[in-house]
Amino acid sequence: MSIIDSTKIFKGNIIFTPTPNEFFTIENGYIVIVNGKVKNVYKILPEEYNDFKIIDYSNKLIIPGMNDLHAHAPQFRHLGMAMDKELLPWLNDYTFPEESKFKDLDYSRNVYERFIKEVWKQGTTRIAVFATIHKNASMDLMELFIKSGLGAYVGKVNMDLNSPPYLCETSEDSLMDTEEIIVKYKDKSPIVKPIITPRFVPTCSSELLKGLGELSIKYKVSVQSHLSENKNEIAWVKELHPTSNFYGEVYNKYNLLGQSPTLMAHCSFSSREEMALMKENNVIAVHCPSSNLNVGSGMMPIRKFLDNDIRVAFGSDISGGHTCSIFKTMIYAIQVSKLFWANSNKEIPFLSNSEAFYIATKTGGSFFGKVGSFEEGYDFDALVIDDSELNYFNYSLEERLERFIYVGDDRHILHRYVCGNLIEEPRSLIQL
Ligand code: GUN
Ligand code: FE
Numbered sequence: 001m002s003i004i005d006s007t008k009i010f011k012g013n014i015i016f017t018p019t020p021n022e023f024f025t026i027e028n029g030y031i032v033i034v035n036g037k038v039k040n041v042y043k044i045l046p047e048e049y050n051d052f053k054i055i056d057y058s059n060k061l062i063i064p065g066m067n068d069l070h071a072h073a074p075q076f077r078h079l080g081m082a083m084d085k086e087l088l089p090w091l092n093d094y095t096f097p098e099e100s101k102f103k104d105l106d107y108s109r110n111v112y113e114r115f116i117k118e119v120w121k122q123g124t125t126r127i128a129v130f131a132t133i134h135k136n137a138s139m140d141l142m143e144l145f146i147k148s149g150l151g152a153y154v155g156k157v158n159m160d161l162n163s164p165p166y167l168c169e170t171s172e173d174s175l176m177d178t179e180e181i182i183v184k185y186k187d188k189s190p191i192v193k194p195i196i197t198p199r200f201v202p203t204c205s206s207e208l209l210k211g212l213g214e215l216s217i218k219y220k221v222s223v224q225s226h227l228s229e230n231k232n233e234i235a236w237v238k239e240l241h242p243t244s245n246f247y248g249e250v251y252n253k254y255n256l257l258g259q260s261p262t263l264m265a266h267c268s269f270s271s272r273e274e275m276a277l278m279k280e281n282n283v284i285a286v287h288c289p290s291s292n293l294n295v296g297s298g299m300m301p302i303r304k305f306l307d308n309d310i311r312v313a314f315g316s317d318i319s320g321g322h323t324c325s326i327f328k329t330m331i332y333a334i335q336v337s338k339l340f341w342a343n344s345n346k347e348i349p350f351l352s353n354s355e356a357f358y359i360a361t362k363t364g365g366s367f368f369g370k371v372g373s374f375e376e377g378y379d380f381d382a383l384v385i386d387d388s389e390l391n392y393f394n395y396s397l398e399e400r401l402e403r404f405i406y407v408g409d410d411r412h413i414l415h416r417y418v419c420g421n422l423i424e425e426p427r428s429l430i431q432l
Contacts, residue, residue, distance in 0.1 A: 017373070
């Protein structure tokens with residue numbers, strides 16, 4: 001392909017966060033993309049590009065795409081319902097029965113297609129998702145993501161203990177199915193990948209955890225799970241693993257805590273030792289404030305994680321969380337951080353807008369590679385925001401972005417790009 005064919009130039013109001021401290025903005029500037037990656041951003045386009053065609057988004061906002069680092073695809077049908085129980089009863093009474101339906105491929109296809117449409121709609125360009133224990137539906141979810149053009153890490157869930165008989169596997173089947181999916185999908189797509197997904201410690205035998213750790217090392221596959229979300233859950237883990245000093249130590253014992261790139265959702269009640277180990281092993285803590293508020297689990301003290309240099313990303317955690325929007329997740333995170341601030345006599349600083357944006361874009365993106373910024377070499381994952389309806393005074397670019405996040409919605413997202421490619425609304429294979 002010639003340099004002209006492989007180059008795309010976008011014009012618009014460019015906003016991103018190279019650091020958490022401030023927004024970098026260029027008014028009606030240019031982004032040059034070569035082979036799907038950012039070459040540079042310019043206030044004035046250099047002459048060498050004079051003959052290139054420009055994709056003109058003048059007056060619109062061009063921002064990095066959103067990264068959702070924790071979501072449960074099979075819980076999409078339950079979005080916005082069944083919020084009257086805390087975590088363990090919520091799982092037993094609502095979530096496990098719903099997930100058991102995913103042994104039926106027609107059922108799973110219907111829900112998964114709707115889910116991916118919603119992810120696309122909300123401006124999420126990369127996501128890490130839990131599927132269910134079912135191999136075929138999990139592979140179908142991977143195929144649907146490949147077809148969509150969005151980036152996704154998809155985990156077949158592992159559960160062989162303390163799970164209802166209708167949603168439980170043998171350890172052998174669980175490991176065999178997981179390995180089959182890894183072998184089939186690890187090199188199939190550059191941006192849709194398998195990820196090892198023990199549901200959480202209570203539903204996995206030590207034998208299963210050991211086998212999953214071995215698979216993650218053998219195939220260099222990432223890991224995702226839940227950690228220290230709820231006090232009853234933590235007490236249960238202590239009962240099941242009395243010799244472990246803290247919850248995360250169980251994952252660590254079986255090579256599932258940072259021995260390969262790892263996402264741990266929630267971390268509401270992580271001890272000092274647990275946080276030290278997460279930092280040492282470069283684990284990403286995924287903050288899911290909407291879910292924590294709905295299921296009443298507790299709240300990650302996000303400032304403590306940031307102060308300790310632990311990477312923090314955002315997760316929607318649907319359907320514990322009730323929205324797939326990472327923009328709305330950002331707002332919940334800022335609001336919750338303000339409660340910590342108020343309750344600490346203003347000693348614990350709340351999240352700034354640029355910090356929240358940085359977490360949603362650049363830290364979240366760091367799990368997927370060079371993703372989440374418009375610095376040189378980053379994949380061009382971007383959203384084009386048409387906020388003209390909201391922009392009726394002389395707002396600055398930062399104010400326009402803030403207003404879009406707080407009072408805008410998916411109707412203001414004009415276009416989505418992943419790796420420089422325009423991503424159209426996913427089309428259904430079935431009649432929705
Ligand atoms: N812990 C184990 N499974 C789940 C789940 O599906 N959602 C949440 N929020 N926590 C969990
Ligand atoms: Fe979750």
